[in-house]
Amino acid sequence: MLEELCVIVKKAGDIILSADMSKTRLEQKSSPGDFVTAFDIAVQEMLREELKRLLPEARFIGEESSREEIDTKGYCFIVDPIDGTANFAWDYRHSAVSIALAYNEKIIMGLVYNPYLDELFYAEAGKGAFLNGNRIWVSKRRLKDGLVCFGSSPYDKTKAEATFSLAGFLYKKALDVRRSGSAALDLCYIASGRCDLFYEMSLSPWDYAAASLIVTEADGVITNMRGERLQFREKSSVLAGGRNAYHDFWRVYGEFRYRRTGDD
Ligand code: IPD
Ligand code: CA
Ligand code: CA
Numbered sequence: 001m002l003e004e005l006c007v008i009v010k011k012a013g014d015i016i017l018s019a020d021m022s023k024t025r026l027e028q029k030s031s032p033g034d035f036v037t038a039f040d041i042a043v044q045e046m047l048r049e050e051l052k053r054l055l056p057e058a059r060f061i062g063e064e065s066s067r068e069e070i071d072t073k074g075y076c077f078i079v080d081p082i083d084g085t086a087n088f089a090w091d092y093r094h095s096a097v098s099i100a101l102a103y104n105e106k107i108i109m110g111l112v113y114n115p116y117l118d119e120l121f122y123a124e125a126g127k128g129a130f131l132n133g134n135r136i137w138v139s140k141r142r143l144k145d146g147l148v149c150f151g152s153s154p155y156d157k158t159k160a161e162a163t164f165s166l167a168g169f170l171y172k173k174a175l176d177v178r179r180s181g182s183a184a185l186d187l188c189y190i191a192s193g194r195c196d197l198f199y200e201m202s203l204s205p206w207d208y209a210a211a212s213l214i215v216t217e218a219d220g221v222i223t224n225m226r227g228e229r230l231q232f233r234e235k236s237s238v239l240a241g242g243r244n245a246y247h248d249f250w251r252v253y254g255e256f257r258y259r260r261t262g263d264d
Contacts, residue, residue, distance in 0.1 A: 006120060006122065011046065011050070012081065013114075016115050034154070037085065039081075039082065040063075044062045044063070044064045047077075059076045060076075060077050060079065062206070064081060070232060074104065075103055077099060078205055079100070080097070080098040081097060083097070083182045083207060095116070095182055096185050098112050098184040098206065107213040108124065109213070110213035114185060119132060120132055121192070121211070131192055136218050138190060138191060138192075138218050139245070141242060141245055142245065143173060146196030146241075148177045149189065150178075150179060150198065150199050151186065151199075152164075152200075153201045156201075159201040159202055162201060165260070166253075167179075174197070184207060184208070184211045188215075190241060191211070191215045192218065196245040197240070197249055198238070199238065199239045201225065203236060203238050205235075207238075220242055
């Protein structure tokens with residue numbers, strides 16, 4: 001199954017690489033900056049067909065068709081055809097295809113493929129996390145020596161003040177901060193030790209489902225920003241890191257909240 005999924009996710013990547021954006025219109029979805037292109041739809045439809053052929057009993061949840069709360073009982077694919085659509089449309093060349101297979105509310109396989117670098121991150125529950133066939137691990141860095149990547153929850157700008165004030169606070173407590181435009185790749189960068197801590201205050205299950213397994217199989221920690229297990233049913237905040245950076249985050253976050261509101 002994993003081998004077949006690797007072939008399918010790379011086929012999706014080929015569609016992204018061959019896209020000619022000059023012939024495509026950007027359509028706005030929920031808010032300014034939330035786009036869909038013909039290629040998001042084309043990748044999703046190809047994946048829907050191929051995954052149905054591979055595992056007919058699995059349900060299919062794809063970003064470009066799902067609006068309702070997700071039910072992950074039985075087998076269920078959770079798919080983001082292009083994570084980093086704005087990057088894709090601007091030819092920023094940092095986007096990914098994300099496929100998770102869930103069984104009874106747990107992610108059992110996850111694949112995130114960046115076609116621009118031909119980098120395939122994947123994991124199967126209990127079997128470790130890999131990048132192009134090589135085992136990967138989260139970093140052991142402390143937060144003070146680490147890079148923090150964060151997402152700006154661009155489709156919910158009510159989170160902007162909290163997001164950026166936390167980024168400013170962490171910028172002073174860590175080495176530096178990054179904002180890449182693909183949450184799935186941010187999480188894979190945590191899994192491979194390229195970055196040490198990630199947070200975003202609002203993400204959808206298809207943004208983080210596949211990569212969450214890649215993080216935990218790389219010995220990292222991923223929860224929501226209250227420290228609770230991710231549910232994959234609805235929008236959620238996400239916090240991930242190597243164990244040391246994740247642990248350090250809670251002390252710094254306590255200090256941050258105390259300074260902002262006076263409570264701890
Ligand atoms: C978005 C990207 C972005 C994150 C947003 C996501 P999309 O996904 O992952 O990095 O900040 O919250 O919605 O819309 O490009 O698939
Ligand atoms: Ca996404
Ligand atoms: Ca998307």
